Amino acid sequence: MNRPFFHPPRIPRELLILPNDEYYRRRYRKSRTGSWLLLVVTVFAVLVAAVGARAQTPDAQGAALAESVGMDEAGSGDLLFRGSEPGRYIPAIHLGTEADIRVRGLVAEVNLAQRFRNTSNDWQEAVYVLPLPENAAVNGMEIVIGERRIVGKVREREEARAVYKKALQEGKRAALLEQQRPNLFTSRVANIAPGEEISVEVRYLQTLRFDSGQFSLRLPSTLTPRYMPGAPVASTQSVALNSHGWSLPTDQVPDADLISPVMMPHAELASHQGSHQMEIRIDLGMGLPLADIHSPYHEVRFRREENNHYRIGLKNGSVPMDRDFALFWRPQASSMPSAALFAEQTAMPAEPGAQYVQLLLLPPQENLTARKLPREVVYVVDTSGSMGGNSIRQAKESLLLALSRLTQMDRFNIIEFNSNHRSFFPRPAAATPDNIQRARSWVESLQARGGTEMAPALKEALSQQLDQQVGELVRQVVFITDGSVGNERALFEIIRQRLGETRLFTVGIGSAPNSFFMTKAAQYGRGSFVQIGDLAEVQSKMGALFEKLESPLVTDLQVQWPQGIKVESYPKRLPDLYRGEPVRLVARVDGNALGNSASGDLVVSGRLAGKRFTRSLSLSQLVVDESGKGIGSLWAREKIAALRDQQRERGPLSDPEMGDPLRENILGLALGYQLASPYTSFVAVEETPVRPQSESLKSSPVPNAVAKGQVMQSFTYPSTATGAYAQMILAAVLLALGGLMRFAQRGPKSAVKMVRCRRPLRRWKAAAERALRRWLRGVIPDMRRRSHAARSGMSL
Numbered sequence: 001m002n003r004p005f006f007h008p009p010r011i012p013r014e015l016l017i018l019p020n021d022e023y024y025r026r027r028y029r030k031s032r033t034g035s036w037l038l039l040v041v042t043v044f045a046v047l048v049a050a051v052g053a054r055a056q057t058p059d060a061q062g063a064a065l066a067e068s069v070g071m072d073e074a075g076s077g078d079l080l081f082r083g084s085e086p087g088r089y090i091p092a093i094h095l096g097t098e099a100d101i102r103v104r105g106l107v108a109e110v111n112l113a114q115r116f117r118n119t120s121n122d123w124q125e126a127v128y129v130l131p132l133p134e135n136a137a138v139n140g141m142e143i144v145i146g147e148r149r150i151v152g153k154v155r156e157r158e159e160a161r162a163v164y165k166k167a168l169q170e171g172k173r174a175a176l177l178e179q180q181r182p183n184l185f186t187s188r189v190a191n192i193a194p195g196e197e198i199s200v201e202v203r204y205l206q207t208l209r210f211d212s213g214q215f216s217l218r219l220p221s222t223l224t225p226r227y228m229p230g231a232p233v234a235s236t237q238s239v240a241l242n243s244h245g246w247s248l249p250t251d252q253v254p255d256a257d258l259i260s261p262v263m264m265p266h267a268e269l270a271s272h273q274g275s276h277q278m279e280i281r282i283d284l285g286m287g288l289p290l291a292d293i294h295s296p297y298h299e300v301r302f303r304r305e306e307n308n309h310y311r312i313g314l315k316n317g318s319v320p321m322d323r324d325f326a327l328f329w330r331p332q333a334s335s336m337p338s339a340a341l342f343a344e345q346t347a348m349p350a351e352p353g354a355q356y357v358q359l360l361l362l363p364p365q366e367n368l369t370a371r372k373l374p375r376e377v378v379y380v381v382d383t384s385g386s387m388g389g390n391s392i393r394q395a396k397e398s399l400l401l402a403l404s405r406l407t408q409m410d411r412f413n414i415i416e417f418n419s420n421h422r423s424f425f426p427r428p429a430a431a432t433p434d435n436i437q438r439a440r441s442w443v444e445s446l447q448a449r450g451g452t453e454m455a456p457a458l459k460e461a462l463s464q465q466l467d468q469q470v471g472e473l474v475r476q477v478v479f480i481t482d483g484s485v486g487n488e489r490a491l492f493e494i495i496r497q498r499l500g501e502t503r504l505f506t507v508g509i510g511s512a513p514n515s516f517f518m519t520k521a522a523q524y525g526r527g528s529f530v531q532i533g534d535l536a537e538v539q540s541k542m543g544a545l546f547e548k549l550e551s552p553l554v555t556d557l558q559v560q561w562p563q564g565i566k567v568e569s570y571p572k573r574l575p576d577l578y579r580g581e582p583v584r585l586v587a588r589v590d591g592n593a594l595g596n597s598a599s600g601d602l603v604v605s606g607r608l609a610g611k612r613f614t615r616s617l618s619l620s621q622l623v624v625d626e627s628g629k630g631i632g633s634l635w636a637r638e639k640i641a642a643l644r645d646q647q648r649e650r651g652p653l654s655d656p657e658m659g660d661p662l663r664e665n666i667l668g669l670a671l672g673y674q675l676a677s678p679y680t681s682f683v684a685v686e687e688t689p690v691r692p693q694s695e696s697l698k699s700s701p702v703p704n705a706v707a708k709g710q711v712m713q714s715f716t717y718p719s720t721a722t723g724a725y726a727q728m729i730l731a732a733v734l735l736a737l738g739g740l741m742r743f744a745q746r747g748p749k750s751a752v753k754m755v756r757c758r759r760p761l762r763r764w765k766a767a768a769e770r771a772l773r774r775w776l777r778g779v780i781p782d783m784r785r786r787s788h789a790a791r792s793g794m795s796l
Contacts, residue, residue, distance in 0.1 A: 129261035137637035140203030141682035152684035171691030212580035227452035244701035253486035323511035344628030382481035390709030417457035418450030483514030548578035562600025
C-alpha cells in the first residue's frame with residue numbers, strides 16, 4: 001500500500017539558534033547561596049558541640065582508654081601543658097593528700113593536709129573544689145611552707161575575699177577556704193613559685209554515724225558533676241575571683257560557677273607524676289573491744305594496741321582520689337553500750353560557765369512484731385547522664401530487689417527521670433505478679449542519658465497518692481539517685497510543701513554521691529537514707545532499708561532535763577527513728593550544771609509498737625572534759641544548720657535592704673566558734689611578699705578525678721541555656737548570614753560577575769575545605785569510632 005510521506009520544511013542552519021556553552025553553564029548552574037548556607041550552619045553546629053560539650057567516654061579498665069584534657073575542654077584561665085599524646089594536655093598543679101583521723105567518743109577529729117606543687121615555670125594560683133562530709137564542722141586552716149606555719153582566721157565572707165585578693169595582687173602567699181555547700185568547699189592558694197610545694201591543712205570535726213550496731217565514718221575524695229538547671233545570669237559576687245567552673249551562674253543555681261570544677265579521668269591525673277593520691281591514717285580510741293573492722297571500697301590493715309586502741313591504715317600506702325573512703329567497725333556484743341554520754345567544758349573565755357553534752361541512746365531492741373499494713377510505694381529512679389556506668393547498674397539492681405519485696409496487698413509505681421520524666425503507671429497499681437513482671441522488664445531497659453531535672457519527677461512522686469478512703473495504707477517514696485544537682489534548696493522546698501502523710505527514703509548511688517542532698521532530703525521527708533557505693537552492696541544495703549520500712553517506728557520521743565538547768569539542745573524536735581537508729585542530740589548547758597551532786601537525771605522517753613519506754617541517765621556522775629573543744633563546735637554547727645533550715649522555710653526577705661536576723665545569728669555563731677559557714681571563710685596571709693611585681697601570676701584549676709565507675713560527663717546546660725562561647729559563635733554566624741543575604745539581593749548581574757571572578761579562586765576554596773576537614777577531624781571526637789571501641793574493647 002502506497003502511503004504519502006510528508007517531510008517538514010528544512011530550515012537553513014544559519015538561521016538556527018543552537019545551545020552554546022554559556023547556555024549549558026547557566027542551565028545547570030547550582031544555586032551557590034543554598035550551599036554556602038548549608039556549610040555555615042554545619043560548621044556552626046559542629047563548633048558549638050565542640051566548645052559546649054565534652055565527649056562522653058566510658059571509664060576504662062585500663063589507662064589506654066582514659067582521656068586527658070584537651071584545649072577545647074579547658075576552662076577559662078586554665079593553664080595546661082602539652083602531654084605525650086598529640087593534642088592532649090596535663091594540669092599545671094600537682095595534688096597530694098594526707099588524712100589523719102583521730103576518733104574519741106562519738107567524734108572524729110580530721111586533719112586534711114593537701115600539698116599543691118607547681119610543676120610549671122610560672123607563678124601560680126591553685127583553685128580546688130574540696131569535698132567534705134555533709135556534717136563536717138570546719139574549725140581550722142593553716143598554710144605550711146617548709147617549717148613555717150601561717151594560721152588562718154575566720155572572717156566575714158566578703159571581707160575574707162577582699163583580704164585574699166589584696167594579698168594575691170601584692171605577691172604574698174595566701175590561702176582562702178570558702179563553703180559553697182555543707183559538703184563542698186573551695187580552696188585557693190595564691191603565689192606558688194615555680195617548682196614550689198605548699199601545703200594547706202584543713203581541720204574539721206565529724207560526728208560518727210551509728211546504725212544497726214556498727215559505727216562508721218566517711219571521707220569524700222571527689223564528687224559527681226552537678227546538673228545546673230536554669231538560664232545564665234550575671235554573677236552576684238561583689239569581690240570577683242576566677243572560679244574556673246565549667247558552668248555559668250543560673251537563675252536557679254546562682255553559684256553554679258563555684259560548684260562545677262574541671263574533671264579528668266584519674267588514669268590521666270596519675271600519669272602526671274602520681275597526682276591525686278591519698279594517704280589515710282586512723283587512730284581509733286573508743287575504748288571498746290571490737291568484733292570487726294572493715295572498709296568496703298579499700299583494703300586496710302590495722303593493729304590492736306593496749307586499752308582497746310586501734311591503728312588503721314591503707315594496705316597499699318595510698319589510694320586514688322576517685323571515690324569515698326568508708327570505714328565500719330562493730331563493738332563486741334557483750335560490750336555494746338545502750339547509751340553513751342560525753343561532756344566537755346567550754347574553751348571560749350567569753351563564756352566560762354558553758355558546758356556541752358553529746359548523747360547517743362539506743363531504744364529497746366526487743367523483737368517486736370507489728371501488724372503488717374499495706375503499702376503504696378512510689379520508686380523514683382535517676383537515669384540522667386551522671387548515673388552512667390556502674391551507677392545505673394546499681395540503681396537497677398536496687399530497684400529490682402525492691403520490686404521482689406512487694407506483696408499482693410501493696411500498690412506501686414515507678415518514675416524515671418533525666419531531662420524529662422515518665423511514669424510506668426499513670427497511678428500506683430496493684431502489685432500483681434503480672435504487673436511486677438512487666439515492671440521488671442521496663443526497669444531492665446532503662447539507660448542513663450540526659451540531664452537531671454529532678455524537680456518535676458519529685459512533684460509527680462509526691463502527688464501520686466490515691467484517695468483518702470484507702471484506709472491504713474502506708475505511703476512511701478523511695479528515691480534512688482546520686483543527688484548530682486545544684487538546686488538543692490528548691491528541691492527541699494518541694495519536699496516540705498508536698499510531703500503530706502508520705503515518708504521519703506533516699507538511696508545514694510555511686511562512688512561519690514551528693515551526701516548533703518541525700519541526708520537532708522530524708523530529714524525533710526521524715527524517712528531514712530542508705531548509700532550504695534558498689535554493686536556487691538546492693539543486697540545488704542537494700543535489705544537493711546527494707547527492714548527499716550517494714551519494722552515499727554520509735555515515735556513520740558521526748559527529752560526531759562532536770563529542773564533549774566538552762567539547756568539549748570539540737571535537734572529541737574527529735575525525729576521518729578527506724579530500726580537500728582539511735583537517739584542523738586548535742587546540747588549547751590549554762591552555769592556549770594553538769595558533773596556535780598545536784599545535776600540530777602536526764603530522762604528519754606518514747607513509744608515503740610504502741611508501748612511506752614523510759615530511760616534515765618545520771619548527769620551527776622558525768623565526767624566533764626576540761627580540755628575538749630569538739631562538742632562545742634559540733635553544737636554550734638548543729639545550731640547553724642537549724643537556722644539555715646529556718647531560712648529555707650521562710651524564703652527570701654520581701655525587703656532586701658532590711659537586715660536578716662537569722663543571717664546575723666549565723667554570722668555571730670561562726671565568728672564566735674571560729675567555723676566556716678555560708679557567711680564566713682578562713683583566710684591566711686603571709687606578711688612578706690614573695691612574688692616580684694615584674695612576674696605575672698596565672699590562675700589554674702586543680703581538677704577533680706572522675707569518680708570510679710562513672711562515665712565522663714558532657715558538661716552542658718539544659719536546652720534553655722547557651723554558653724558564652726556558643727553566643728559568640730552564634731553572633732559571628734549571624735553576621736555571615738547577613739552578608740550572604742545582602743549579596744543575594746544585588747541581583748543576577750552581580751551574581752554573574754561574581755561567578756566569573758570566582759574561577760581563579762576555586763582551587764584556593766578546595767584547598768581551604770580540605771584543611772577545614774582535617775582540622776575538624778582533629779578537634780571533634782569521632783563518636784562512631786568510640787562507640788565501636790567501647791562495645792568491642794571493654795565490659796560495662
